[in-house]
Amino acid sequence: MATATLGGKSIEVNDEGFITNQEDWSKEIALDIAKNLGIEMTDRHWVVVNYMREDYAKTKKSPTVRRITQNTDVNTKELYALFPGGPGKKAANIAGVPKPAGCV
Amino acid sequence: MDEKIKKVSIIVSKGSLEGIYPGLIMANGARMEGIEANLFFTFFGLDAIKTKTIDNIKVATVGNPGMHIPTLIGALPGMSALATHMMKKTMAELDIPPIHEFIEMCHDAGCMLYACKASVEMFKLEKNDFIEAVDSIITVGDFYEMAGGGEIIFT
Numbered sequence: 001m002a003t004a005t006l007g008g009k010s011i012e013v014n015d016e017g018f019i020t021n022q023e024d025w026s027k028e029i030a031l032d033i034a035k036n037l038g039i040e041m042t043d044r045h046w047v048v049v050n051y052m053r054e055d056y057a058k059t060k061k062s063p064t065v066r067r068i069t070q071n072t073d074v075n076t077k078e079l080y081a082l083f084p085g086g087p088g089k090k091a092a093n094i095a096g097v098p099k100p101a102g103c104v
Numbered sequence: 105m106d107e108k109i110k111k112v113s114i115i116v117s118k119g120s121l122e123g124i125y126p127g128l129i130m131a132n133g134a135r136m137e138g139i140e141a142n143l144f145f146t147f148f149g150l151d152a153i154k155t156k157t158i159d160n161i162k163v164a165t166v167g168n169p170g171m172h173i174p175t176l177i178g179a180l181p182g183m184s185a186l187a188t189h190m191m192k193k194t195m196a197e198l199d200i201p202p203i204h205e206f207i208e209m210c211h212d213a214g215c216m217l218y219a220c221k222a223s224v225e226m227f228k229l230e231k232n233d234f235i236e237a238v239d240s241i242i243t244v245g246d247f248y249e250m251a252g253g254g255e256i257i258f259t
Contacts (some may be wrong), residue, residue: 065136066199066209076212085138103129104198 006032016102018093024054033094044095052095062092064102068079081089111140111254113247118259119148119157120164121203125195127259128152128206135213140254143210144247146220150227152217153219153234158204163187204235211237216250218242 004013007028012020017033019025030049033043041049055063062089064086066082069076088100111136113207116127129144134141151157164185165171177183192202201209212219219234219241231241242250 014162036111046106076209080213086136088136102199103133
């Protein structure tokens with residue numbers, strides 16, 4: 001298990017850079033993870049990230065791309081534009097929830 | 105870790121529900137991983153992008169050993185509709201979208217959609233027989249060109 005300096009603290013992360021203890025998550029950490037992914041967080045990014053956190057808290061599963069687009073006002077096109085090169089994975093990483101396990 | 109896949113071009117050649125879904129799941133899955141993806145519809149695969157047929161795709165209950173029902177029973181009226189209904193229900197529970205929505209979703213995710221020119225001519229079809237999301241009708245030569253440097257998957 002590796003550690004990374006995120007939000008000014010030393011945080012435990014897995015080999016894909018996902019934080020391993022969900023309680024560690026903070027907005028500052030999210031901003032640092034986003035920066036490392038080359039993403040500058042806007043209000044629209046937060047809509048997705050906040051939804052992922054809410055849904056994960058309720059279901060204990062990271063929402064899939066389709067679930068995100070069905071339950072927020074962010075559509076597929078916008079989601080891919082907000083998180084280029086892998087929207088589900090990158091948004092989950094920033095939201096401090098595990099990588100989405102679904103195939104769709 | 106081995107070298108990452110950067111591009112996949114997936115050929116959909118069948119027009120049954122079970123013939124179409126795997127290609128869509130793989131194309132959408134590629135986009136979710138940041139992999140460039142193309143879908144190429146040929147022969148009966150064209151049913152997946154034709155306005156007339158896209159909302160009416162059924163499971164094949166005859167000549168489909170995976171169904172585990174005798175061919176004669178599979179041929180009874182309503183069997184295909186019943187199997188389709190059951191499979192759609194299970195898929196909805198798993199959050200897998202219906203074919204029409206799934207194809208639009210792949211397109212919105214940046215996957216290119218192509219119809220095979222030879223098949224389009226064989227079935228006497230035109231561009232306006234297809235849903236709007238279809239990018240263009242291309243030849244097999246065009247297909248190989250755009251598939252260049254990537255993996256080709258035939259379904």
